[in-house]
Amino acid sequence: MNISDVAYEAGVSIATVSRVINNADYPVRPETRDRVLVAIKKLGFRPNDLARGLLLRRTRTVGLIVPDITNPYYPALTRGVEDVASEQLYAVIFCNTDRNVGKAEHYVNTLLQKRVDGIIIAGGGTDFTWATRTFTEFGAEVVFIGRHGAERPSVQVDNVAAAQLATGHLARLGHTEIATITGPLVLTSAQDRLEGHRRALTRARIGWDDRLVVEGDFQEPSGHAATRALLAGHPRPTAIFAANDRMAIGAMAAVADTGLRVPDDVSIVGFDDTSLASYVRPALTTVRVPTYDLGAAAMRLLLARVQGGADAAADDVLLECELVVRGSAAAPPAPAAEVPARPQRRRRAG
Secondary structure: OOHHHHHHHHOOOHHHHHHHHOOOOOOOOHHHHHHHHHHHHHHOOOOOHHHHHHHHOOOOEEEEEEOOOOOOHHHHHHHHHHHHHHHOOOEEEEEEOOOOHHHHHHHHHHHHHOOOOEEEEEOOOOOOHHHHHHHHHHOOEEEEEOOOOOOOOEEEEOHHHHHHHHHHHHHHOOOOOEEEEEOOOOOHHHHHHHHHHHHHHHHOOOOOOHHHEEEOOOOHHHHHHHHHHHHHOOOOOOEEEEOOHHHHHHHHHHHHHOOOOOOOOOEEEEEEOOOOOOOOOOOOEEEEOOHHHHHHHHHHHHHHHHHHOHHHHOOOEEEOOEEEOOOOOOOOOOOOOOOOOOOOOOOOOO
């Protein structure tokens, strides 16, 4: 069924049907509108949104690209995007890249071919500079979540300052042997959190030791493996800052597997404050990232640019993090007291 069939069934012009469908300002008599609506329902007619979008140069759809949907960080962010989009009657097309450049390129091209009004790209560090020219050619607005090299607006948190909160907390508790498990250092978010860790150590006048830095991949097994290596090394850390909660939870398991206890023997601080952080035992001290707000702010920024032009919302948005203190970090264990050697008795001659 098409718009001509509806017009014939209702006994009106195609223009009149179009005005009813699009709620145009042009006046249509109530009885005529009712006939059109009855005809639409009777015929099961559904407007061609793509054709209508091309005519109006708006499809009321946006794309959301994330690097790893298995990471608990992204569902809350996605919900923030979707809630704001839904309020404004926009639909969201969701794409997961697994940090694969080929998949990212495929999704970008697909979204642009579908004439989405804009794209939100989440996950600090993924390089999308290759797509900048393509975005311009298609006239699509793009907003990033996280720090990127592309010259597009972004919504982000200060990962450097947030990591300083985490490591600074451990330093204030009295720890001096503080290790860190980083994310993949090709990512800007991982680089920034490592820099924040470094600055906190410098501020606390704790020397830098490369042996207390292990690179992970933001997943639990890497946190577990890194912690086993750190606890087997020298110096052995009394505290660990993991660059996300998933690796922190892996680290907590590794501490238990080696017969030690958190935080009695090893303190652990994470990053993100995902839903699991408050349910592990002991509950995880971590940096709370406003993930829902990041998604919501990104969608608002994108809509401002779509509806008002690039100059309507050109500034980046920076949101604050906070330290959430729970039970996984405490003062370092007291050094074991040295037991004095027992004096040897002299044997009597003969």
